[in-house]
Amino acid sequence: MDKIIIYQIFTRLFGNTNTTRKHNGMLDENGCGKMNNFTPATLRRIKELGVTHVWYTGIIRHATTTDYSTYGIPKQHPAVVKGNAGSPYAITDYYDVDPDLAVDVEKRMKEFEALVKRTHKEGLKMIIDFVPNHVARQYKSVAKPEGVVDFGEDDDTGKQFSPMNNFYYCPGADFAPDIDLYHGCEEPYQEFPAKATGNDCFSNRPGRNDWYETVKLNYGVDYCDAGGISTHFYPTPDTWLKMRDVLLFWAAKGVDAFRCDMAEMVPSEFWTWATKEVRKKFRNVKFIGEVYNPARYREYITAGFDYLYDKVGMYDCIRDVVCGYRPASNITHQWQNTDDIADHMLYFLENHDEQRLASDFFAADGMRGVPALIVSTLMRKNPFMLYAGQEFGERGMDEEGFSGRDGRTTIFDYWSLDSLIHGYCSRRQLTAKEKALEGIYKKVLNIALTEKAISDGAFFDLMYVNPTSENFDANKQYAFIRKYKKETLIVVANFADNETLTKLNIPEHAFDFLHLPKGMMQAEDLMTGEKSTVCLSCESRLTMNMTPLSARILKIKE
Structure with a gap:
């Protein structure tokens, strides 16, 4: 088998050479990367790094404060959008491509289809996000195929729970979160009845630290049953059918794998059904699950997932070894915990949720992560993932706007990164240290690909x-x-x-x-x-x- 090396790219940031970087800047001020930035030459460079799969993060249309209403795209109220660019995990249309990423907004789907072809032509597999647990507050599909009924369109909003509803409701109650519902607008954001919030807050009053910009999807689990939590999976819930069709839509576009956001917040029974349904037509499609509870790893692998994040185990351990909080010998304990499912575990040192390895909150220097890179990549047969910019020592120490200076690269703001500009747009600007670190990553990742002892x-x-x-x-x-x-x-x-x-x-x-x-x-x-x-x-x-x-x-x- 071939060793899988996944390169996560936050698509909005990649290829953006605008260095204005205004705090809380808008699209026309700070710019945005485009799908067309992934030229054949750029994709070849990514492949030469030692990559087999590219995860384009943020492809599907999501909530944003940028106004695209002239293109028939509904405008979002800024009170329920985090940051000006918005979170890529607050989906507003499962059948649409994010307009920020298109050179020609009206041809955004064609630009995506061309990206799929270019990616495949360079010998790379394509991964996109599938966000199954929640949608944006103002979800409305304008790109859905003919005959598709929108999420919530046929819901009985007078019921807190119904197995055939797509959402959960707070009947008779307005949406009243602990935030400013005006957010600079003349009229406040209004929602009646209030829908439950994405992080399983079933009240009409989510806090500012809740996922208040999202709405929880209903897979037939009644979380507020008088007797506790009850499940209602027969007949097949409507949400299951709608989500299967979304997966089939993107698989038909040529998507090779789905990184499934917060997969453990969706019942494993759905995944067992959905992965089989998708593979009836696209037998080689892979599913990568974001599951944080090690006690449930085997449940979700049995349900059809090919790979799961090993975050709470291996990532947390190796991070602590790098920082000097645990002995290196503890790595042994971590792989032993998942030895029976070792080939299904996805190792990584960075992703969009975690602090950058070179940040002041982690190792403060990308070179300090070299031994961690080698162990994570070469120890077992399972996949390894890196986050674009990691190979250049991206520090993630900007204070971009909604995302503060927290050691993470923003997923909420319009921004650009010198590390990616140097690495892919203007290589003459690469510093000696960036070149040296990139050289190490390239060597290690290609060892993983070419040495049969590793794969x-x-x-x-x-x-x-x-x-x-x-x-x-x-x-x-x-x-x-x-x-x-x-x-x-x-x-x-x-x-x-x-x-x-x-x-x-x-x-x-x-x-x-x-x-x-x-x-x-x-x-x-x-x-x-x-x-x-x-x-x-x-x-x-x-x-x-x-x-x-x-x-x-x-x-x-x-």
Whole structure:
């Protein structure tokens, strides 16, 4: 099988060369990236980085304060839009492309279809978001196919819950959140009866920290039943049918995979049904789930998901190792927790929800993430994901507007990033440090793609025979072996700031389990190209010099 490397791109930011960056700036002030910015040359550069799949974040039309009413697109009230650009997870039309991303708004779907073709032509797979749990307050489809009934159009709004309603209601109550409902307009935003809010707030008074700009979708789960929570899945709820049709619509456009937002907030019974329905027509479509509760991982894999975020386990652990809060040896515990579903776990160090690795809130320097990159990418067969700009050390320390200075790259504001401008639009501006980090990412990701020991090989954790000692620091070093046929990779990552002489134990069990050769062998360090002669033995230790914040990847051929 091929190793999957996903490159997440916040489409609105990518290709935007406008450096005005006005705080809370509008589209005409700060500019916006376009789908047409993904030229064949740009896509080739992304592929050369070592990428197999591109996740274009924010493709489907969502709430924004920008007025596109002259194009027949309903205007949104700013009180229920977060930021001027708006959240890509407050969908206003499941069948439409976000107009911000189009050069010609009236041809936005054609521009998307052309993007799909260009992406595929360069040998890349396409991923887009599927947002199943909630929609924008003012959802209204203007692009739905003929005969499609809109969400909520046939709801009985006099009922708090009905299995055939698309939304949940607060009968007889106005929408009255803890926010300014005018937001600079002459008339306030009004909603009667109030609909339940996306983060399972079933009152008409969500707080300012709730997802007040969204409406919860009803999949046949009554959260307010007098006896507790009850489910009503037969006959098939109307929302299930509508969402299946949305998935089929985009799959027919050539989308190869869906990253499913907050998948665990939607019942697994729906996913079991929907993934089967989609694969009846598009058998190779993949589903990637945002599931944060490890106790439910297996439930959602059984329901049809190919991959799930390993956030609470591996991401949180490796972040703590980078920051010095946990020993590197704790990585062993994390992979053991999901060993039976290892191929389904998606590893990452950044995404749009998390703080940038190089931010002051995380590691403060992209180079400090190099050992984490190598461990996350090379340890197992499962996919790895990086976030555009990560390979250049994007710091995420701007205060853009709605998104404050929090170490994250904004998903709510019109903005641009120097790291992406340097990397893809004006490479002459790349700093030496950006070039160096990009070079490391390119090398590591391509090792993952080309080395069969990584994509198909066995894995052996060496930490249990290398406890902290004079010659090995299990707090700062992590070591493992990958083996495929007659090729062996020995990987030692050094999370420490200092250079060290490491002596590595390889147990007899590793030789038996992996059928490792013994004796003097020729080795090449895939990170440096350095060749050496090493002794593989369970009786003597493998000695190597470790530079700070780095890794040795020794390739040995029999």
